[in-house]
Amino acid sequence: MKLIHISDFHLVQAGGTLLGLDPAARMDACLADVEAHHADADLVVVSGDLSETGGEDTYRILEERISRSKLPIRLMLGNHDIRENFATVFPGQMAENGFAQAAIDLPEGRVITLDTLDDGKVTGRLCDSRLAWLKEKLEEAKDRPVYLFMHHPADKVHLPALDVFGLLDPEPLFALLKAHGDVRHIFAGHLHRLVTGNWQGIPFTILRSTNHQTALDFVSPTTTNCFEPPMYSIILADRDSLIVHIHQFAD
Numbered sequence: 001m002k003l004i005h006i007s008d009f010h011l012v013q014a015g016g017t018l019l020g021l022d023p024a025a026r027m028d029a030c031l032a033d034v035e036a037h038h039a040d041a042d043l044v045v046v047s048g049d050l051s052e053t054g055g056e057d058t059y060r061i062l063e064e065r066i067s068r069s070k071l072p073i074r075l076m077l078g079n080h081d082i083r084e085n086f087a088t089v090f091p092g093q094m095a096e097n098g099f100a101q102a103a104i105d106l107p108e109g110r111v112i113t114l115d116t117l118d119d120g121k122v123t124g125r126l127c128d129s130r131l132a133w134l135k136e137k138l139e140e141a142k143d144r145p146v147y148l149f150m151h152h153p154a155d156k157v158h159l160p161a162l163d164v165f166g167l168l169d170p171e172p173l174f175a176l177l178k179a180h181g182d183v184r185h186i187f188a189g190h191l192h193r194l195v196t197g198n199w200q201g202i203p204f205t206i207l208r209s210t211n212h213q214t215a216l217d218f219v220s221p222t223t224t225n226c227f228e229p230p231m232y233s234i235i236l237a238d239r240d241s242l243i244v245h246i247h248q249f250a251d
C-alpha cells in the first residue's frame, strides 16, 4: 500500500505570494511530482492549512487544480482554514457530523483523517463529537491496522514556540488510540518542520510545508520563518512494516 502525505499548502489569492513564495506554484509543483512518480498511490492526504486566508477563493484554486488530477486526494483542515468556506467548495470532503474527516479502508488497513480545527484558534482541539466519531471508526477497524492523519501534532516535540500551539488535551485521543492497540503511525503537519519520534509508543512523522518553514530553535518562545526546501512523503505499508520516505520536490 502506498500513501502520499503532503501538508500546509497555505494558498493565497490568485497570483498572490506569501513570504515571497507562490503557494499555488508550490502546490502545483508538488502535485505534478506526485503525479509523475506516484500515480499508483492508493491515497494522497493533504493534512491541513490548505489555505492561508481561509477564503473561498483559495479553495476554488485548490479545487481547480485537483479536478485536473487523477490522484485520489483526501483534504483536511488546519488552523488557517475556515470550515464553512471549505465545505462550500468541497461538500464531498465533509463527514456526516459536519467535520472534514474520513475513514478510508484500504487493503492494509484503515486510514483515518481527523479534523482538529478549533474555529479561529491556532491550537487544535477534538471536541466530544469528534472523539465519539473517532471511537466509532476505531472500533469498526478493531482487527485491522490504523493510520492516523491530523493537522495538529498530537503532543509536544520540545520546540517551545511551536508546542504551545499544538493539540489541547491530547489524553482522550491517546486513550482511544491505545484501546485500539494497532495504530501504526500518526502523520501531522502544522509545525512546518520535519520531526519524527513516538508519543506513548505510537510512531509519528510531522512534515514541512510545501511553502515556507519554521526555524529549528529549542529556546526562543517565538517562531521564526525560514526557507528550507519543501517536501512530501511516500509511505509504504504492509502487514509487517511501515516505511516513510521523504522527498524534497524543489530547492
Ligand SMILES: [Fe+2]
Pocket (backbone or CB within 6 Å): 008, 010, 048, 049, 078, 080, 190, 191, 192, 209
Ligand atoms: Fe501551516
